[in-house]
Amino acid sequence: MQQAPWQTKWPERISYGMSDAADNLVFQMMTTYLLFFYTDVYGLSASSAAILFIVARLADVVESLIIGLMIDRTHSKWGKSRPFFLWYALPYVAFAVLTFVTPPFGATGKLVWAYVTYLGLGFFYTAVNLPITSILPTLSQNTKELTLLGVVRQFGGSDVQIIVAVFTLPLVAYFGQGNQQKGFLLTIAVFGGISLILIWNTFFQVKERFTNPEHAHQSWSAVWQMLKQNQPWLVMSVVILLYWLTTAIKNQTTIYYFKYLQNDEGLVPWANAFTFASLIGVVLIIHSAGRWGKKRTMLGGMGLGLIGQAILALGTTLNVLPLIFTGTLVNAIGNGLIIGLVSIMIADTIRYGATLGIQAEGILASTDDFGVNVGLGLGGLITAGLFHLSGYAANQTQNLATQHMIVLNYAWLPLLLYLVMILVLLLYDDHRIQAALTKERE
Template sequence: MERKWQTDWPERISYGLSDAADNLVFQMLTTYLLFFYTDVYGLNPGAVAILFIVARIADVVESFIIGVMIDHTHSRWGKSRPFFLWYALPYVIFAVLTFMTPDFSQSGKLVWAYVTYLGLGFFYTAVNLPITSILPSLSENDQELTLLGVIRQFFGSSVQIIVAVFTLPFVAFFGRGDQQKGFLFTICAFGLISLLLILNTFFNVHERVSKPEATHQPFKVVMRMLRRNRPWLVISVVIFLYWLVTALKNQTTIYYFKYTLGREDLVPLANGFTLAALIGVILIIQLVKQLGKKQTMLIGMLTAFVGQAILTVGVYAHSLATLFAGTFINSVGHGIIIGLVSIMIADTIRYGAAMGVQAEGILASTDDFGVNMGLGIGGMITAGLFHLSGYVSNHAQNAATLSMINVNYVWIPLVLYVIMFLTLQAYDQQQINDAVADE
């Protein structure tokens, strides 16, 4: 029998705004940080590739550490909620520092990039992972958890699109021809809004569902549960693949339009078509009612693949209309996929609790782990291939580099969508439903 709903709209909106807050900074990293490092701050693409590798290794460790910290937190506010209060300000400070451009030597600039970017990665995990870990503690109603996840992704996707579309115009407005100044002022504005929204989440969401007998289990017991939690393992791989393909596409968009088409001015328009992700997010509630979560996500993956295939035709037919149509359809699929991620992770957390281990921190860490690994390896692939092909910033590119841009923008994503689709086949939704129903 379905349990009654336990949250009201102010709490639901406040929960959703937490993802909006993080994405104000996060989307700048995924879409523009590589470009900022190479074309604005003047770092070598090969050095940036190594930085992204190091950062991702650090993020793997950090995701696990933050997850353990959440699982061992005892406070009057709960386990996940206090992280919004404790780490919001450091997160915003390091976001601003990351886009500062002190006039150092090349080695000094690289050291600055390492310190600021690695610090930002840690604090991003500290404010983002609790968004996922807190979800199953907000309600016991499965439909309500789906609604909360959709609200979260609606706000998160909306802000992703706002940042993707308006960042370069803001940089131009604030910088007046000086991109270093423009990027700094833009991140300051985004950071201030992010800080206020994260604190709003802390004050307005409440942890109310817990199984005291299943919390704070010994580490070896938690590890044993993880090995038995096959749905969690599967969705972890899917998350990684999703963010890998997202990183490759997002980071390469500006290079494609700047160097292949010679139309950097079209980047905001191209990113504007990702607004269609909101259509996918909105469709989730009805699709889940009719088909279930797994089948809905599979539809999202298929839609994303079809959109990418149409984009491919547009690239090689030199048709902007076809390219934009493909971007639109691809974005609908992305909205369905990412909108379901936190909901399905919440299911794996509830499944773990049904096995006697409530470890929402560690189980939710797979989300940040997948994000960080996907973005890092995506950045590493892009920067590494550009370096090997002879990329030179702010100059006409050679044929090898233009070819590498197409590989990143078109072909690797097509392959990854197929792998993602096949991976999700191993996810057993019925296994979760049966275990949770027996509680």
């Protein structure tokens, strides 16, 4: 049986990949530095930040479903997903900048400002990010090409994710000249301007080609029936949530670990530099997925992530920086394999849903943003909540309980979550998808 011909060319592929790069310019600052910004720069207590994060994530659960339904109900000359890049890029960037503004208000006013801006940022992030996943299965019907597009997307996203992780604090120091409020604001303004250009470029360069009018725009009851039958989608939804929960807990704690336990905040960019190794994992996907399949490749990535996290945990126990950095590098390679396959495997579940008579790429792709938002929210809640319970005090020497909490979040909780991820992914039925797609092509 022959594969469908390839439909995209490199300008479109690169533009598609840059959409994820655009979102990560802001998103990575939010996941890695926003909790630190709120507690140590903006002036919120850890408990206030924890409540804000959980409220925002509860809102995002609803927003993901709303945006997914909006995509599935969109009728335009540009398609279903593509218009969202045009419509929502500017408000996304505007709210990103406003989130890092420190207004001259009292405690209550600043808390209200944080709620309004962060909740707005979460909504518009979903509006520009969810379409990246939902549009993928409409770009081509060639399985190998969809894998390549997913890899290009993740390569772009991971590149920028690492750049932001490594260079944010140096840029904050450069722009702020000792004033971190000014430094964070100018840094996000630069990232936001670049993000806006890249998102709009995606709108102009990509093209939706494969939307079946008979399967699109179905009733909610029909979509719901399909969701209940789509076992691979249900499993991937849980995997995505667990991955981002792990990422949030670890990333948000990194700066605290080096600031308060190593007494050197300047080590953060060095530690984050080792996450460049995730690009190795992303590049390996094309060969490994073709040879061993996507499920086994992702399981391999989770195994590497687990090994790397174990090395890192040992490094924190022995207080040996080379071990911590080695663990970060190995863990990053595994993460590249995992996250690089997420959008590709979600695209497979969307195509599988179409074999069941329902093309609902919006609602099925919403699981990606749903997992991201809930995982980040729970991660922020766990981190900030544990810090509050242990007596965390910003910019002071931390008590022993808080030091233990920092190590728990940075090393041991992520280790446990990798084990849970592996057990969940073992339930993923890739044979069901392949059988359905093969039958459809016959």
